[in-house]
Amino acid sequence: MAAAPPVAFSRAGAADAVTAAELRRALRRWLQEATEVSADVRDDIVLSASEALANCVEHAYRTHHMVGTMGLQARHDPGAQTVSVRVSDRGTWHRSPPKKPSDPQASRGIMLMHALADHCTINARPGGTTVCLDYTTKPIPLGNATIGAESPAANHGGGCVGGFGAGSPGNIAE
Numbered sequence: 001m002a003a004a005p006p007v008a009f010s011r012a013g014a015a016d017a018v019t020a021a022e023l024r025r026a027l028r029r030w031l032q033e034a035t036e037v038s039a040d041v042r043d044d045i046v047l048s049a050s051e052a053l054a055n056c057v058e059h060a061y062r063t064h065h066m067v068g069t070m071g072l073q074a075r076h077d078p079g080a081q082t083v084s085v086r087v088s089d090r091g092t093w094h095r096s097p098p099k100k101p102s103d104p105q106a107s108r109g110i111m112l113m114h115a116l117a118d119h120c121t122i123n124a125r126p127g128g129t130t131v132c133l134d135y136t137t138k139p140i141p142l143g144n145a146t147i148g149a150e151s152p153a154a155n156h157g158g159g160c161v162g163g164f165g166a167g168s169p170g171n172i173a174e
Contacts, residue, residue, distance in 0.1 A: 003079030052087035060091025081138035093124035
């Protein structure tokens with residue numbers, strides 16, 4: 001029997017806190033209804049996507065006079081047992097000086113995204129920033145316990161994997 005075809009999710013809206021919350025809830029609902037992703041992996045996906053969305057709200061349009069837009073895309077490939085998430089904006093990346101994780105002023109969002117996803121890339125460019133988060137949904141049996149497998153995305157050299165492609169167009173309307 002052939003694996004089910006990949007399923008996709010795509011939403012966009014204003015880069016504000018209300019929209020970020022709506023996108024987060026919609027992603028959770030899609031993961032619950034359209035995929036067979038475990039609750040633990042689903043929680044990791046939603047939390048890391050929420051961090052990326054919060055970065056759009058907080059940082060992407062800091063130097064603009066109007067609220068910009070942000071997009072959220074996800075793709076589940078049951079055959080490959082992966083979920084890929086992409087959060088994008090058309091704002092400006094602000095690179096802060098690196099801080100130690102123990103620094104109370106250090107940002108935890110990016111560290112959290114890297115810790116939760118099997119593969120995380122941040123592609124900053126003049127026309128906006130794209131955060132790509134990739135997860136495996138295939139568990140590895142270890143005796144009586146089961147843990148997540150190494151992501152197939154770890155074998156890729158950067159950019160978005162999971163069907164988006166580094167050069168694929170965003171879902172934010174011009």
